[in-house]
Amino acid sequence: MTTFSTTAVHGAVVGRDIHGSLRGPLYDSVSFAHPDARSMELTFAGKKPAHAYTRITNPTVSDFEQHISAMCHGAPVIAVSSGMAAISNTILALGGAGTNIVTSRKLFGNTLSLFEKTLHPWGLEIRCVDMNNPEEVATAINAGTRMVFFESMTNPGLEVADATALSLVCRRKKVPLVVDNTVMTPYLFDAGRAGAAIEVISSTKYISGGGTSVGGVIIDHRNFDWSQSPRLAARTKKYGPMAFISKLRQEVYRNIGACLAPHNAWLQTLGLETLDMRIDKSTANALAVARFLDNHPRVRRTDYPGLESSPHPLRAKAQFNGRFGGILTFDLADRDQCFRLIDALELIRRATNINDNKTLIIHPASTIFNEYSGE
Ligand SMILES: Cc1ncc(COP(=O)(O)O)c(C=O)c1O
DSSP states (O other): OOOHHHHHHTTTSSOOOOTTOOOOOOOOOOOOOOSSSSHHHHHHHOSSSOOOOOOTTHHHHHHHHHHHHTTTTOEEEEEEEEEHHHHHHHHHHHHHHHOEEEEEEEEEEEHIIIIIIIGGGGGOOEEOOOTTOHHHHHHHOTTEEEEEESSSSSTTTTTOOOHHHHHHHHHTTOOOEEEEOTTHHHHHHTTTTTTTTTEEETTTTTGGGSSSOEEEEEEESSOSOGGGGGGHHHHHHHHHHHHHHHHHHIIHHHHHHOOOHHHHHHHHHHTTTTTTHHHHHHHHHHHHHHHHHHHHHOOOOETTTTTSSOOOOHHHHHTTTTOOOOOOOOOOOHHHHHHHHHHSSSEEEEEESSSSSEEEEEOOOGTTTSSSOOO
16 A cells, blocks of 8 residues: 555656656746647637646646645645635635535634635625534534534644544535644545545645745545535536536636646645655654643643643544644743743744744734734
8 A cells, every 4th residue: 555655755646757857847837838729729618638827727736736636545636825715715616695604713813814804794604613512513504504614623722623523414414524634734634534525725834845835725525415515516417526626626716816826836746745754753843842841830731632631632643643733832821921932032933834844933812813802
């Protein structure tokens, strides 16, 4: 059996380069020429696997998509310009005015802001529930629900919902389960096997390989019958299991224009090759730092799912194969002490990101969540 590491290094082994280059070529071009008008017609109709315009497809971006697909059991993938673009494209393809999504308030700050401040005024209802209570999730779902959305490990709350229980609720209620797997990546959490319909990832984080570039991916795990989705039912007759991906490629993703730059796709394909090694290393480092902080008299609370004191160590262990990722949080007495500690650090950088190769620190309340009240 091919291991995750082997697939990470070799990818989908798509077309060999004519010069034998082991690193795929970077097609930093907007447009692609065709031999004749018929070829252009077929390409625009999606009937010929050729490229026309980089906002829609690009060979370097396709290589990256196929590499991710190989790591996700061949699931169809669309790469986009950022993690936020992955989330917004997914919601714009499935939801709409007068519909709702069931989610949790424990989300990455900009995701919550996208839902409540950007999409809610366009008529999307946001139903916030406790993702650790599958029956509460089930009760919140009604005829207008277009998806259940959660994070495999919440950032920065580090909560871990039972993904299999959520997927069973969604299957029973016939709504797609969408998981933001940024913090765990397909290496630590196999979203498809857990029953998720769609996985979105900010590839800016672990995948980019050391904080090189912003990007995102959308993966359709083929766990959902799209004829059950009101916005895709008609399309399913023509495209079958590709209804969601074709809706993005031929309409939503194309029209929104948040495409991944070829150069970023090239960097991120390189990043994929070392994904598992970098995650293993940052997981081991985070656990060591978490244990140190957990025993420190001036630290009030340390949260890392690898600690026995975390709310869900057993669930996290089972769901993520005994590895817990590279984020940890801790509380000091007050904001002043947090700022003093942050300002005193010499090696650790005051910066926002997850999995730069360097360790980073941030005070979430005064930065990522600064548009929200204390509550
Ligand atoms: C869980 C999660 N989802 C989405 C995003 C957004 O990703 P991007 O910055 O690539 O848009 C982030 C960014 O930190 C994140 O942590």
